[in-house]
Amino acid sequence: MHGQTTEYRIVSFTHKLLLSIYFFFVLGFVAWELFEALEEMGRNGVSWEILGEFALLLMTTAGLAYLLSLNVRHKREKAQLAQQLGVVREQLATSNARFREGKKEFSRLIQWQFGEWGLTPSEQEIAYLLLKGLSFREVAAARNTKEKTVRQQATAIYTKAGLHGRNELAAWFFEDLL
Numbered sequence: 001m002h003g004q005t006t007e008y009r010i011v012s013f014t015h016k017l018l019l020s021i022y023f024f025f026v027l028g029f030v031a032w033e034l035f036e037a038l039e040e041m042g043r044n045g046v047s048w049e050i051l052g053e054f055a056l057l058l059m060t061t062a063g064l065a066y067l068l069s070l071n072v073r074h075k076r077e078k079a080q081l082a083q084q085l086g087v088v089r090e091q092l093a094t095s096n097a098r099f100r101e102g103k104k105e106f107s108r109l110i111q112w113q114f115g116e117w118g119l120t121p122s123e124q125e126i127a128y129l130l131l132k133g134l135s136f137r138e139v140a141a142a143r144n145t146k147e148k149t150v151r152q153q154a155t156a157i158y159t160k161a162g163l164h165g166r167n168e169l170a171a172w173f174f175e176d177l178l
Contacts, residue, residue, distance in 0.1 A: 019071065026064050030057050110173060117161045126153050130166055131173060 037053045044050075110131070114124045129139045136154065140147040154166070163169050 023064065023068070026060065030060055030064070033057055106173075113173070117157075119157060119160060123153055123157050123160075126150060127157050127169065130154060130157075131170060 033053060034057055037050050037057070041047075041050050110128070111124070114127060119127060125143070126139055129142060134142065136147050136150045140150045143150070157163075158165060158169065161169065161172070163172065
């Protein structure tokens with residue numbers, strides 16, 4: 001991220017430098033041409049050629065003013081977006097903190113309910129893994145035991161909880177959250 005920020009600053013500085021050089025070049029060109037047109041008008045009077053040059057200078061000046069106004073507007077929009085991004089980042093940080101706290105509280109609630117059901121530490125671990133959606137085979141692999149042992153312990157969990165299977169176990173904790 002830091003590299004991107006540095007790269008952006010270099011591009012932004014280069015952009016500003018080129019825009020400034022262009023602005024002063026065009027401004028100098030307009031001033032020079034205006035001076036020459038006025039000088040020629042003083043010598044020869046008003047002609048279609050001089051009026052054409054004035055029109056060209058006027059369009060060039062208008063285009064330059066338009067480009068500058070676009071640049072100013074983009075700077076304002078960029079500042080507003082940066083401010084909005086800061087607000088959204090703060091909101092996201094607050095939401096993430098609340099979510100983490102909610103997860104901790106939910107985990108404490110699950111732990112409390114496991115205690116109320118009288119689950120052993122081993123049964124609690126299996127129940128957590130089942131709630132996370134692991135299959136009996138995956139739970140057995142995670143605990144380095146046999147799938148049959150996990151099935152027996154799951155049956156003991158369901159019996160102690162007064163439930164009829166994995167779906168009711170999940171529904172006990174998640175039904176009111178959805």
